[in-house]
Amino acid sequence: MFATIWNTIFYHPILNIVLASYHLLWDNLGLAIIAIAILFRLILLPFMKRQTEMTKKMSTLQPQLKELQKKYKNNPQKLSQEQMKLYKKVGYNPLGCLVTFVPQLLILSVLIQVIRNVTNGSLDGIYPFVSNWINNGSEIVINTRFLVWDLTRSYNDVAAEFGRFAAVSLFYLLLSLLVGFSQYLMSKFTQVMQDPINVPVEEKKSTKKKDEPISPEEMQKKMTKSFMLILPLSTVFIAISAPSALSLYWVIQSFMLVLQYVFLDWDKTKKGVQNLITIYRGKQKKV
Numbered sequence: 248m249f250a251t252i253w254n255t256i257f258y259h260p261i262l263n264i265v266l267a268s269y270h271l272l273w274d275n276l277g278l279a280i281i282a283i284a285i286l287f288r289l290i291l292l293p294f295m296k297r298q299t300e301m302t303k304k305m306s307t308l309q310p311q312l313k314e315l316q317k318k319y320k321n322n323p324q325k326l327s328q329e330q331m332k333l334y335k336k337v338g339y340n341p342l343g344c345l346v347t348f349v350p351q352l353l354i355l356s357v358l359i360q361v362i363r364n365v366t367n368g369s370l371d372g373i374y375p376f377v378s379n380w381i382n383n384g385s386e387i388v389i390n391t392r393f394l395v396w397d398l399t400r401s402y403n404d405v406a407a408e409f410g411r412f413a414a415v416s417l418f419y420l421l422l423s424l425l426v427g428f429s430q431y432l433m434s435k436f437t438q439v440m441q442d443p444i445n446v447p448v449e450e451k452k453s454t455k456k457k458d459e460p461i462s463p464e465e466m467q468k469k470m471t472k473s474f475m476l477i478l479p480l481s482t483v484f485i486a487i488s489a490p491s492a493l494s495l496y497w498v499i500q501s502f503m504l505v506l507q508y509v510f511l512d513w514d515k516t517k518k519g520v521q522n523l524i525t526i527y528r529g530k531q532k533k534v
Contacts, residue, residue: 257357259372270381277393284499299511304339362492366399398492422494427483429501
């Protein structure tokens with residue numbers, strides 16, 4: 248039952264969109280994946296706009312939230328109640344991020360399944376009119392070559408055949424590293440969009456005593472910093488063993504997300520980027 252609903256509503260339509268894009272773009276699977284990544288990011292643009300609006304509201308609430316935390320630091324239940332009253336007053340929904348996250352997760356899950364099946368030549372679910380349009384109803388053979396990559400293969404596959412440092416292997420490794428870089432860039436921009444004004448311009452020496460417990464804010468900053476390093480590294484490890492088609496999609500959709508941030512709130516992006524540049528220059532001077 249679930250499989251039928253999943254295939255009918257999600258998998259089959261997206262499979263046919265991918266195949267139609269492939270045929271429209273001169274039977275080039277790489278261009279089709281790039282087009283699909285751009286298309287679905289545009290579809291998600293209204294959700295991104297909503298998330299950006301929620302982020303703006305959250306930024307304006309920060310001073311009031313800090314006051315509430317000080318006032319009710321010994322009464323978590325009362326603090327929670329007052330926070331919810333404040334959220335309701337300005338129209339902020341703490342679960343607003345799910346409006347963007349759930350559709351993204353859904354689309355990504357379907358696309359991973361579609362790309363894996365297309366690159367493996369499994370086209371079950373293609374609509375008859377799409378099949379007739381592409382190849383007059385005959386068997387469709389997908390061209391999986393794109394520039395220097397065979398989109399069905401991963402770095403590990405190629406390295407096992409030609410060696411890890413062979414020229415052909417390094418092209419696949421480069422694509423995997425691009426996945427990690429795009430994730431790092433996306434994480435940086437997410438941080439900027441969440442709080443561009445309070446990105447620290449320079450690292451201050453901690454005045455905290457040795458035995459003094461770490462504040463929740465400091466703990467959150469440390470966790471965010473660790474996450475921004477762990478996420479890109481983990482995506483590189485996934486990418487080196489995944490078909491290059493998935494890596495290509497990952498890179499394009501990450502860069503498209505950055506462009507969406509810029510498009511939706513240029514002033515905030517500019518302010519955050521300027522602060523990041525200031526931080527970088529300050530670290531360079533120290534070196």
